[in-house]
Amino acid sequence: MKLLLTSGGVTNASIRDALIGMLGKPIADSNALFIPTAQWGQPACDPQSVWRSTADRWGDDPGLVGLGWKSVGVLELTALPSLAEERWMPWVRGTDVLLVDGGEARYLYTWMQQSGLAALLPELPDTVWVGVSAGSMVMTPRVGEEFLDWQPDGPDEVLGVTDFSIFPHLDYPGWPSNTLDAARRWSERIPGRSYAIDDQTAISVVGDRVEVISEGHWEQFDH
Structure with a gap:
């Protein structure tokens, strides 16, 4: 699987x-599935925010679903355990890209496990995973206690597909808990490599190659 791990979506050229390069073809020729599941675990989200993300109504600039895909469908992970695998797995295998929204990473991780999607990922070498915030963090080893909103006293381990962790929304306006100093303190409790990225930054992972793509601000930490 090819990973494009963003903080705020596809926010700049x-x-x-990078996304087009991973797809190997134009966006207009590519099929996408949008996964809003992480929002349900985030107390700051609600049915209206899920609708805005699904309908691409957050602002003037397209973030995920409004990029001009050939087709876009919604894949709600909480529904998959009630369906036969032979029904939903072809939907996933047949798509070019999974657009995975933000919210609460541990909640998303739980439903990736319970739905069977996590087990399917190794069988999708050509599929592109575009994560936003928690949709990116879920691919890392740990999210840090600062980002545990669903079960604050629970573990912070997630899928560990990458060997680095991510602190998203660096220096986001009006969010005092997302400053660079806060990111440095967060990184001190995260073993190994980690990145703090703002909403104009993404990290691409293709095979063993990791590349930071940015028109904004990011920092790398190594502990």
Whole structure:
């Protein structure tokens, strides 16, 4: 699987170009599935925010579903355990890209496990995973206690597909808990490599190659 791990989505030309490179064809020729599941675990989200993300109504600039895909469908992970695998797995295998929204990473992790999607990922080498915030963090080893909103006293381990962790929304306006100093303190409790990235930054992972793509601000930490 090819990973495009963003903080705020496809927010600039550099990230968009990286996405097209991963797809190997234009966005207009590519099929996408949008996964909003992580929002349900985040107390700051609600049915209206899920609708805005699904309908691409957050602002003037397209973030995920409004990029001009050939087709876009919604894949709600909480529904998959009630369906036969032979029904939903072809939907996933047949798509070019999974667009995975933000919210609460541990909640998303739980439903990736319970739905069977996590087990399917190794069988999708050509599929592109575009994560936003928690949709990116779920691919890392740990999210840190600062980002545990669903079960604050629970573990912070997630899928560990990458060997680095991510602190998203660096220096986001009006979010005092997302400053660079806060990211440094977070990184001190995260073993190994980690990145703090703002909403104009993404991290691409293709095979063993990791590349930071940015028109904004990011920091790398190694502990």
